[in-house]
Amino acid sequence: MTGGLYRSAHAARDGDPPQAEPVEQQAEPVEQPADHQEAPLGTPPGQEVADEGGSTASNSIVMAAGSLVSRLTGFLRTVLIGAALGGAVGGVGDAYTTAQMLPGQIYELLLGGVLSSVLVPMLVRRRKAEPDGGEAYTQKLLTVALLGLGLAAALAVLAAPLFTAVYASDRPAQYRDLVTVLSYLVLPMIFFTGMSALIGAVLNVRGHFAAPMWSPILNNLVVIAACGVYIGVFTGEVSPAGMTPERIAVIGGGTLLGIVVQACGLLPALRKVGFRWRFRWDPRSLGLGELARLGAWMLCYVAANQVAVFVVVKLLNSADSGAGLLIYNNVFLLVMMAHGIIGVSVMTALLPRMSAAAAEGRLPDLVADLSRGLRTVTAALAPIVVGYAVLAAPIAVVLFQHGAFGAEEARATTGVLVMGAFAVLPLSVSYLCTYTFYALQGNKTVALINLPVVGVRVAAQLSLFALLPPALTAVGLTLGNALSYAVSGAISLVVLRRRIGRIGLRTIATSLSKVFLAAAVAAGLGLLVVRLLPGGGLPSFWEALLQLAVGGVVIVGTYLGLALALRVREVTSVLTTVRRKLGR
Structure with a gap:
């Protein structure tokens, strides 16, 4: 569902779960118990404290370190x-x-x-x-x-x-x-x-x-x-x-x-x-026949995504101005980096618990983990979304304006990154829903949902390509991605609602409203600070670095302060965990 250039959502990467034979499961709607207690992310089912000396913990540390260095x-x-x-x-x-x-x-x-x-x-x-x-x-x-x-x-x-x-x-x-x-x-x-x-x-x-x-x-x-x-x-x-x-x-x-x-x-x-x-x-x-049977739905998923990739490359190679294929891909990598660091980490921690809950028929626990994952991902990614949107110009200058990549290219990157910011949250939400289907062993469902999602993406991108001037081609294609991620998340949540019952939308909506309020205020203050600082719309390197430093502190500080004041549980939980580990 990524809309990226090089790899589909199912290429082997850190956090991708191995999947077994697709098995469609049906369940009656189940209410989440009011007194359901949430264990810390990553806690194995039925176990409050993980074995810190075990091989799983060691492997996780090695993989996390390798993933961080690899991304950098x-x-x-x-x-x-x-x-x-x-x-x-x-x-x-x-x-x-x-x-x-x-x-x-x-x-x-x-x-x-x-x-x-x-x-x-x-x-x-x-x-x-x-x-x-x-x-x-x-x-x-x-x-x-x-x-x-x-x-x-x-x-x-x-x-x-x-x-x-x-x-x-x-x-x-x-x-x-x-x-x-x-x-x-x-x-x-x-x-x-x-x-x-x-x-x-x-x-x-x-x-x-x-x-x-x-x-x-x-x-x-x-x-x-x-x-x-x-x-x-x-x-x-x-x-x-x-x-x-x-x-x-x-x-x-x-x-x-x-x-x-x-x-x-x-x-x-x-x-x-x-x-x-x-x-x-x-x-x-x-047993190639068995391999082909098991991989047919995944091949359908991948093939649909590659059609979308072809459309993106073809349209960007047809544009005469603005941001081209390299700039589009740079922004896509930034979007995927935010998703990979936050979204994939949360999903990787939740997937074993969700898979065990699905296998044992504990649907209330599965529902609780899905709800918690949606709230945690949204709360953690909100300041990054604000940062990408508000600080797009200084980010483009500091990260990319070097050597043959000049000021005009940095300016073109800015517009694409602003639009890319709005793709981060829908992307992670759609992935989290996909991982929930994985826990239910619903590869077929994932592939079938992906077909209309890719259809929406391609239709939106072709329409925006026809309506927008050539200079905004990459911006329009990025908007098409964001729309398709939102459609993917919406369809997936509807299907999951029918499969596992109510998912606590009232609790999720309450948490999200607090997160969005904190993010909106942080965005407003961030914009004000950036306008007051030297550099304008396309600053020099040192001006951009100053805007990033000051604007970033203002955005993150404002967001965290308001989230704590509004008692956003996911933010307070993360901060408590960090303080506990620092104390150790």
């Missing part, structure tokens, strides 16, 4: 790509983003959505059921999967000119030629991305989580180094016509090398867990 290095990578290639519409940055999007889409269709929803649960079952711990089955599965990925990558490289013709037909010949040449270099990523994901799945099934979480950092560091070399060696105007073979080799080859290093960096971990891969060609013994 990934964001630095994004900033340096913009600094090296620029963000002008129809420029090198847009060509690079178009070329890099191609392997991501193909990987998603082949493996991305099916991996976490089908293959991981299958590997888990085989490991528990077979005498050799599922090693032979895993070897056969890797053989078939890697050969299929290799064939797909080879065919994609041959079809690179066709992809360019489809995605960038409205662009000049030099732009299309650059996309094609870059595609030749980056399309082999399909194989190595799939290899990395498969090895990561094998390691996770065997209880090893560190390497899969930390290996993407190697990828980011390689691309960061490639961008540094590009910026340091090459000078002059950045344009498709000026992209020499040397420039293309550094930036395109560095991107490919990054994913190769990521995949190879996982091989020592395979030996550490005692897994030895060898070629075993026996596809009949894999």
Whole structure:
């Protein structure tokens, strides 16, 4: 449901739950008991205090640390790509983003959505059921999967000119030629991305989580180094016509090398867990029919999302001014960063409890966790939404206005980020509803809901593209995303209401009204402070840094003060937890 460029909502990432066979469950409406007590987020069902010394806690710490470093290095990578290639519409940055999007889409269709929803649960079952711990089955599965990925990558490289013709037909010949040449270099990523994901799945099934979480950092560091070399060696105007073979080799080859290093960096971990891969060609013994049956709904989900991605890329490559594909993707990454840090963390903590409650028929507990998740996510994300909207200009300048990414690109980023701020909350709410369906093992429901959601997104984006001037194309597409997330959340809540009963909308509405009041006041004061500070609408770097520092303190301080005064329970609970841990 993301509307992003590279990965669907079901690509394997931190916090994504492995899914088993879709099982539709029905239940009578259940009222939440009035005296239901909420346990701290992340507390296992029936257990008030988690075992701090257990392996689960250790794995969580390793994964959290790896996720944080990965996000930080990934964001630095994004900033340096913009600094090296620029963000002008129809420029090198847009060509690079178009070329890099191609392997991501193909990987998603082949493996991305099916991996976490089908293959991981299958590997888990085989490991528990077979005498050799599922090693032979895993070897056969890797053989078939890697050969299929290799064939797909080879065919994609041959079809690179066709992809360019489809995605960038409205662009000049030099732009299309650059996309094609870059595609030749980056399309082999399909194989190595799939290899990395498969090895990561094998390691996770065997209880090893560190390497899969930390290996993407190697990828980011390689691309960061490639961008540094590009910026340091090459000078002059950045344009498709000026992209020499040397420039293309550094930036395109560095991107490919990054994913190769990521995949190879996982091989020592395979030996550490005692897994030895060898070629075993026996596809009949894999139960491919069962795999296809289990993955059909997830493939439907992924395919619908990739249609939406195609529309976004096609429309942005058709725009003649304003923010292009690179700027749109930068803002999308900021939206996903807020969702990933807050939303995914809350969902990951709640999912085991919700899954256990659903499996044991404790629907009141499931309802309570869903209600609490909605309130917690909203309360935690509200100041970030305000910050993105009010401080969009200084954020664009401080984060992106470097090197070839100039003031005009920063100005274009500002408008897209303001609109992106309004997508953060609907995105996390829709994801939380999706995770609730996961707890109920309702993959089919998720896929069916996604079809009208993607339809709304595409219709809204096409309509806004026709109505708005070209300079606002990326703004309109981002608004289309926000609308589709809101529709997704609304449909999901209606379906969940029928599936699990009342979800305490009165309690949720009361909490949300307090949160929105605190956020509105914080936004007003933040706007006033930013207007009083030097810099205006597009400040210099140091003026932007000042606006960020002062405006951020005012927004967060005002929001927290009002939330405490209004007794927003989710905010007071978080602050109490923080104080307790600091006291320890």
